[in-house]
Amino acid sequence: MTKDELRQKANDLPLAPGVYLMMDKTGKVIYVGKAKKLKNRVSQYFQDTASHNEKTRAMVSQVDHFDTIFVSTEFEALILENSLIKRHMPRYNILLKDDKGYPFVRLDADAAYPRFSLVGKTADDGAKYFGPFGGRRETRLAIEAVCGALHLPTCARQFPRDIGRERPCLNHHIGRCDGFCRPDGPGQAEYQARIRQAVRIFSGHYRQLTAELQQEMEQAAEELNFEKAAALRDRIRAISVLGKTQQVIAGVCADTDVWGVYPGQVRCGSAVLHIEDGNLLGREVEVFSAAADQEEADILSAVLSQYYLDRQALPREILVPCELEDMDTFAALLTGRAGHRVILRVPQRGERAELLRMARRNAREEVERITSDAERTSKTLEQLGTLAGLAEAPRRLESYDISHTAGQDMVASMVVFADGRPLKRDYRRFQVKTLDHADDLRAMEEVLERRFRRYLEGDEHFAPLPDLLLMDGGQLQAEAACHVLERLGLTVPVLGMVKDDRHRTRALVTAEGQELGIQQSPPLFALVGRVQEEVHRFAITYHHEKHTKSALTSRLDGIPGVGDVRKKALLKHFKSVRAIEQAELLQLEAVLPKAAARAVYDHFHKEETS
Numbered sequence: 273m274t275k276d277e278l279r280q281k282a283n284d285l286p287l288a289p290g291v292y293l294m295m296d297k298t299g300k301v302i303y304v305g306k307a308k309k310l311k312n313r314v315s316q317y318f319q320d321t322a323s324h325n326e327k328t329r330a331m332v333s334q335v336d337h338f339d340t341i342f343v344s345t346e347f348e349a350l351i352l353e354n355s356l357i358k359r360h361m362p363r364y365n366i367l368l369k370d371d372k373g374y375p376f377v378r379l380d381a382d383a384a385y386p387r388f389s390l391v392g393k394t395a396d397d398g399a400k401y402f403g404p405f406g407g408r409r410e411t412r413l414a415i416e417a418v419c420g421a422l423h424l425p426t427c428a429r430q431f432p433r434d435i436g437r438e439r440p441c442l443n444h445h446i447g448r449c450d451g452f453c454r455p456d457g458p459g460q461a462e463y464q465a466r467i468r469q470a471v472r473i474f475s476g477h478y479r480q481l482t483a484e485l486q487q488e489m490e491q492a493a494e495e496l497n498f499e500k501a502a503a504l505r506d507r508i509r510a511i512s513v514l515g516k517t518q519q520v521i522a523g524v525c526a527d528t529d530v531w532g533v534y535p536g537q538v539r540c541g542s543a544v545l546h547i548e549d550g551n552l553l554g555r556e557v558e559v560f561s562a563a564a565d566q567e568e569a570d571i572l573s574a575v576l577s578q579y580y581l582d583r584q585a586l587p588r589e590i591l592v593p594c595e596l597e598d599m600d601t602f603a604a605l606l607t608g609r610a611g612h613r614v615i616l617r618v619p620q621r622g623e624r625a626e627l628l629r630m631a632r633r634n635a636r637e638e639v640e641r642i643t644s645d646a647e648r649t650s651k652t653l654e655q656l657g658t659l660a661g662l663a664e665a666p667r668r669l670e671s672y673d674i675s676h677t678a679g680q681d682m683v684a685s686m687v688v689f690a691d692g693r694p695l696k697r698d699y700r701r702f703q704v705k706t707l708d709h710a711d712d713l714r715a716m717e718e719v720l721e722r723r724f725r726r727y728l729e730g731d732e733h734f735a736p737l738p739d740l741l742l743m744d745g746g747q748l749q750a751e752a753a754c755h756v757l758e759r760l761g762l763t764v765p766v767l768g769m770v771k772d773d774r775h776r777t778r779a780l781v782t783a784e785g786q787e788l789g790i791q792q793s794p795p796l797f798a799l800v801g802r803v804q805e806e807v808h809r810f811a812i813t814y815h816h817e818k819h820t821k822s823a824l825t826s827r828l829d830g831i832p833g834v835g836d837v838r839k840k841a842l843l844k845h846f847k848s849v850r851a852i853e854q855a856e857l858l859q860l861e862a863v864l865p866k867a868a869a870r871a872v873y874d875h876f877h878k879e880e881t882s
Contacts, residue, residue: 273337275318281338282315289349290342291356294364297336301360306353310340325566326658331364346601354581366540366574368558375411377402377474379467384460385431385452386467388415388474394582402474402585418473422466423450432460482508528589530624532631533572536639537795538647540566542575543634545627546587555631557638569594576602586610591617593628649692652795656740659780659788659796660765666739667691671769671803672719672753673744674704674712675811682707684719685811688738689803700734701814712745713752720756728760741766742780742800744807751783769804777804828852831875833868842872852876 273281287309294303294317307313317324317332324332343349357365378391379400390411394401419426426449427441436455443449451457469485489504528547534540541559558575573596580586586606596602599616606614619625653665660666669689674682682704688695702722704715726734741764743749750768757764770787772778777800780788790797827849828839845863846852852860853876860869 278335278338279315279318282318283311285311285314285340286342287311288342289344289346290340291349291352293339293341293356293360294331294335294362295337295339296334301356301362302334303331303362303364304353304356304360306346306349308346308349310342314338314340326655327364327566346598347605350577350598350602350605351581354577357578366560366571366578368560368575368578375408377411377415379471385463388419388470390415400471418470420448421473422470423448424463424466424470425449425452427453429453431463527587528591529587530591530627530631531572531576532593532628532633532635533568533575534632534635534639535566535568535571536636536643538643538651539639540571541635541639542571543631543638544579545631545634547627555634557634559639559642569596572596573598580606581609586612586614588612589615589617591619591624591628593632594618646691648795652793652799653692655793655796656799659790660740660767662740662765664739666765668695668736668739669742669803670738670740671742671744671807672716672749673807673811674715674719675814682715683811683814684715685807685814686719686723687803687807687810689806692799694806699810701810713748716743716745716749716752717756720753721760724756724760724762728762737762737764739765742803742807743768744804746770747781747783747785750781754783769800771804777801828872831868832871834864834872838864838868 289308290310291304291306292310292314293301296302305313317328317335341352343352357367361367375390375392376394378389379402380386381400382398390408416426425443427443431452435453438453440451440453441449444451452463485504485508489501489508492501492504530545530547532543539559539561541557543555543557545555572592572594576592576596586609595618596616603614603616617624619628650665653667657665667690671687671689672684674684684702684704686700686702688698700723702719704718706718707715723734727737741753743753743766746768748768750766753766757766766783767780767788768783769777770779770781779790780800782788790800828834828842841863842852843849846855852872857869857873860872863869864872
């Protein structure tokens with residue numbers, strides 16, 4: 273379908289909730305989204321693309337057709353969007369790691385003697401599930417640790433069938449199990465009580481459980497039941513150690529989840545901190561690909577849906593750094609699934625706001641840790657190429673600037689950046705030869721023509737051609753560069769660097785006068801700024817050298833019998849023109865022949881000799 277056909281189809285959609293699927297020419301789903309009003313949301317993609325961010329422009333350019341699914345409520349749209357994202361794994365959606373590879377802990381709660389087991393995914397079978405956890409080994413160790421702390425059996429015996437059939441196993445003899453298989457061992461009621469305690473640990477509430485066991489231990493001691501008190505004391509110690517070491521358990525279901533999002537230059541990241549009673553129990557960090565200019569709210573909305581909608585255990589409070597479009601709807605949906613009220617908040621101050629900043633720092637540090645300098649530079653050059661309308665990122669940049677003092681000592685500089693770094697061996701300096709007055713545009717044309725003619729003549733010192741020319745000065749300089757290239761039959765993209773009142777680059781501009789904003793991308797803004805500063809520095813430095821040399825030697829010009837060789841001899845001996853001026857005749861005759869020495873002396877003492 274053409275863009276006009278896509279726009280017409282979008283305008284024909286109803287103002288109803290639903291889900292839309294964008295597809296490429298092969299029919300592959302490349303993006304899935306939801307909307308309260310499908311017509312408004314989908315038609316935005318095919319209107320003015322200048323307002324779109326980088327990712328959206330790239331996605332829209334690949335869309336060949338789209339499909340929609342209408343639903344009755346926003347709840348259904350949220351759930352369906354999440355399901356379709358997991359099914360199609362669209363390229364332009366933010367994708368968290370698939371939970372398929374992450375294990376869950378299962379408890380057959382309806383059994384007389386329920387057991388914990390490790391499973392690969394949840395099922396609608398009436399059992400309780402906890403997770404997902406980080407890995408199978410860690411989850412297996414967590415089950416063993418919880419059962420060991422509560423002296424629950426982990427052997428293969430089945431209860432009540434195997435009670436009294438055999439002697440207790442080794443776990444009972446080493447104190448890791450209370451021997452529920454013995455005829456005189458703890459009964460079903462005690463087993464169920466400890467399973468409930470284990471459930472609370474897997475739900476992240478081990479501190480509350482520890483406090484209750486502490487109270488029960490103290491009561492047993494008051495009743496002089498020291499054996500029970502000692503057993504409870506050992507259990508409290510085991511649970512306390514468990515809470516400190518088994519972060520995989522602690523983070524399953526805390527009272528509060530705190531979210532932070534960091535949109536990096538190459539990758540984005542999210543971090544969630546699990547908090548219970550003001551104490552940090554654990555954290556989870558996810559890094560994924562996303563456009564650097566994508567809104568924080570859009571990233572967070574996509575992450576939250578994928579993170580929570582498939583989970584069994586949910587927190588009571590979720591702190592987020594910004595308002596979300598479907599915040600109330602999402603909170604109501606989670607409340608219905610959790611069996612208790614789930615609140616989404618956006619704290620502005622106090623401890624909760626500090627927790628949000630901590631979560632964002634965690635996300636930022638992880639993103640920056642795994643992003644190399646080369647990746648950052650490559651992404652910045654890609655952004656510059658997109659802005660300039662290039663098919664590929666410009667690896668080699670050239671920039672030019674003119675420097676002079678009221679038309680005197682006019683020079684030009686050429687600097688080269690390769691892969692975002694100055695390539696100083698390819699820097700070049702030019703003296704403007706055809707002008708004796710200030711005319712920056714004509715001077716620039718002269719310099720560029722000399723540079724590119726040298727390339728056409730095969731001079732290896734002026735090869736290769738740049739991928740992009742950045743002209744210091746703005747549109748007129750960019751236009752002048754285009755005229756030179758056209759006369760020489762060369763094709764090189766050209767942009768001018770527009771400066772603000774403080775002589776800092778604020779934008780790029782085409783030869784036709786179209787300004788291209790760069791301030792929305794700090795890395796790109798910094799790169800263009802570095803190029804502009806470097807070409808200006810190089811030009812100013814060369815001009816100062818030439819101007820200083822001219823100032824030193826101009827007062828010796830025109831003296832009869834004193835040419836370049838004798839000028840150099842005088843400067844070498846006296847070190848400065850001022851010292852030559854103050855020298856006596858005999859001192860001058862020590863360096864020059866008498867006639868030349870007399871001419872120099874008379875040149876600086878005209879009033880005395882007249």
